[in-house]
Amino acid sequence: MTIRTVKTTPIEGQKPGTSGLRARTKKFMEPNFLENFVQSIFAGVGGVEGKTLTLGGDGRYFNKRAIQTIMKMAAANGAARIVVGRDGILSTPAASAVIRARKTDGGVILSASHNPGGETGDFGIKYNIPAGGPAPEGITDAIYANTLQISDYRILDAPDVDLSADGESVLGDMVVEVIDPVAIYADLMRSLFDFDAIRDLFASGFRMRFDAMHAVTGPYATAIIEGELGAPKGAVVNAIPLPDFGGGHPDPNPVYAKALMDEMFGADAPDFGAASDGDGDRNMVIGRNCYVTPSDSLAVLAANAHLAPGYAAGLAGVARSMPTSRAADRVAAKLGIGSYETPTGWKFFGTLLDAGKATLCGEESAGTGSNHVREKDGLWAVLLWLNILARRRQSVAEIMSAHWAEYGRDYYSRHDYEGVDKAAAEGLMDHLRNQLASLPGQTVEGMTVTAADDFAYTDPVDGSKASKQGVRVTFGDDARLVFRLSGTGTVGATLRVYMERFEADPAKQSEETQAAIAPVIRAAAALAGIRTRLGRDGPDVMT
Ligand code: VG1
Ligand code: CO
Numbered sequence: 001m002t003i004r005t006v007k008t009t010p011i012e013g014q015k016p017g018t019s020g021l022r023a024r025t026k027k028f029m030e031p032n033f034l035e036n037f038v039q040s041i042f043a044g045v046g047g048v049e050g051k052t053l054t055l056g057g058d059g060r061y062f063n064k065r066a067i068q069t070i071m072k073m074a075a076a077n078g079a080a081r082i083v084v085g086r087d088g089i090l091s092t093p094a095a096s097a098v099i100r101a102r103k104t105d106g107g108v109i110l111s112a113s114h115n116p117g118g119e120t121g122d123f124g125i126k127y128n129i130p131a132g133g134p135a136p137e138g139i140t141d142a143i144y145a146n147t148l149q150i151s152d153y154r155i156l157d158a159p160d161v162d163l164s165a166d167g168e169s170v171l172g173d174m175v176v177e178v179i180d181p182v183a184i185y186a187d188l189m190r191s192l193f194d195f196d197a198i199r200d201l202f203a204s205g206f207r208m209r210f211d212a213m214h215a216v217t218g219p220y221a222t223a224i225i226e227g228e229l230g231a232p233k234g235a236v237v238n239a240i241p242l243p244d245f246g247g248g249h250p251d252p253n254p255v256y257a258k259a260l261m262d263e264m265f266g267a268d269a270p271d272f273g274a275a276s277d278g279d280g281d282r283n284m285v286i287g288r289n290c291y292v293t294p295s296d297s298l299a300v301l302a303a304n305a306h307l308a309p310g311y312a313a314g315l316a317g318v319a320r321s322m323p324t325s326r327a328a329d330r331v332a333a334k335l336g337i338g339s340y341e342t343p344t345g346w347k348f349f350g351t352l353l354d355a356g357k358a359t360l361c362g363e364e365s366a367g368t369g370s371n372h373v374r375e376k377d378g379l380w381a382v383l384l385w386l387n388i389l390a391r392r393r394q395s396v397a398e399i400m401s402a403h404w405a406e407y408g409r410d411y412y413s414r415h416d417y418e419g420v421d422k423a424a425a426e427g428l429m430d431h432l433r434n435q436l437a438s439l440p441g442q443t444v445e446g447m448t449v450t451a452a453d454d455f456a457y458t459d460p461v462d463g464s465k466a467s468k469q470g471v472r473v474t475f476g477d478d479a480r481l482v483f484r485l486s487g488t489g490t491v492g493a494t495l496r497v498y499m500e501r502f503e504a505d506p507a508k509q510s511e512e513t514q515a516a517i518a519p520v521i522r523a524a525a526a527l528a529g530i531r532t533r534l535g536r537d538g539p540d541v542m543t
Helices: 033-044 063-076 092-101 137-147 183-192 195-203 217-228 258-265 294-307 327-335 346-354 378-392 396-407 422-438 518-528 530-534
Strands: 002-007 021-024 052-057 081-089 107-110 122-128 152-157 167-171 174-179 208-211 272-276 283-287 290-292 317-321 338-342 360-363 367-370 409-420 451-454 471-475 479-485 493-503
Touching: 033 063, 033 122, 033 137, 033 152, 052 063, 052 092, 063 081, 063 107, 063 152, 063 167, 063 174, 081 092, 092 107, 092 122, 092 183, 092 378, 122 137, 183 217, 183 378, 195 378, 208 217, 208 258, 217 378, 258 272, 258 283, 258 290, 272 378, 283 294, 283 378, 283 396, 290 294, 290 396, 294 317, 294 327, 294 360, 294 367, 294 378, 294 396, 294 409, 317 327, 317 346, 327 338, 327 396, 327 409, 338 346, 346 360, 346 367, 367 378, 378 396, 409 422, 409 518, 409 530, 422 451, 422 471, 422 479, 422 493, 422 518, 422 530, 479 518, 493 518, 493 530, 518 530
Parallel strands: 052 081, 052 107, 081 174, 208 272, 317 338, 317 360
Antiparallel strands: 002 152, 021 122, 107 122, 167 174, 272 283, 283 290, 360 367, 409 493, 451 471, 471 479, 479 493
């Protein structure tokens, strides 16, 4: 087996976004695209000589090929060992769990998460640090800098490694260790939750539907929910990961998980419904006739986490991304624990989790997680909900109304304008930024602006800074409006408009969401000039 050094030149478009590098699958399959980025990761982390790396992905098209390439490159760059999920499969939270449990020197995760997969879909890759979380910006910047000056990469000329059975083999001087993708993760879940109480819940006739959306969570959910917790066979649907996710959009929200929504709002609906995304780090939670927004879910989990053994001692603090509603802050205030507001993207929670400042973290985009790993974790959130339901023995709807009666309700919705012209979207953001100084004190749609800024963040642990993280317009405690451009898309731009309105009166807490936030929607349209600037009459997706 010989190591080849292959000449290459920088390729445009390799700047990591909110969560790693994402691009069209076809782009990733072009000569040197993957290789350039992988060699740049290795360079950006100070080389991989003698190191052990975790490796796996969500099983989407090109996953297996990319894994073979990465292993051969790791071997050629002197890595000592690769710990890889069987068949190249590891969900994002499981990869984080493996990095931590096996104390590997970081890991490489292949996924474009909620973006559609397949040959005509998207592919992605990201590096996670030894703590198990996504690389912070200092490292992604170094990786990107390397992509701009790369002149060659190293790869071992060798046959492919068989990844279909657990065990060790060698690739040049490097050991390849194939592991069960579920075992380490399942052990961790067992250590956090009251599996006996959840088993009793299922034994009492509690009915659940988990939609794995043909993505990576299928094997995990089947093993844990049906296998260990005793939910009837068939509780987990769309459980076999497919390279193109069955042609679907593996994003667990009311729009893309419509079949589950219909079932949960239909006659004879199960007690509890859930779904997860392409790489298993997102979750959607629904009760019978009761959709729970991710922002509310974070708040409810924070208020009830002590019912699970892993969190019985209480929480150190709760962190949320800036566009996530303020519902979790209300719980933190009542519990007398810290609350933190970070830029969008899980990488910003890592320092707070490492420093023991936050125990739970969440994002409005259906991401919730805790200090058990350093990624958001879809199935974990579902299991925590199950643990709470098993202990409280109330319906999801009852839990929600009791929560709102106690803390007030933050009606919340996000409107996405997808695939819009990039220059127009940037122009819209500039237009908003130009108004910021004059907004406070103005009344828009009957609401008075109390603050307006472009969110800038200084990490309270390591002092690192991030700026231009989204324009926010605050109307006191009553309402809030946030605008930002997506950093995970691969074509054009996507404008995200996040809207919330607070309602303290329990008698007014059961309105339809879009109606409840109507003045905030109108304020957004007026301030941003969405229709004229983007040429769109309405959003493509409302969650
Ligand atoms: C989106 C979400 C963000 C999330 C990110 C990665 O980013 O808004 O909250 O952290 O996706 O999630 P953006 O920049 O498109 O708004 V995942 O599950 O796609 O890794
Ligand atoms: Co994801």
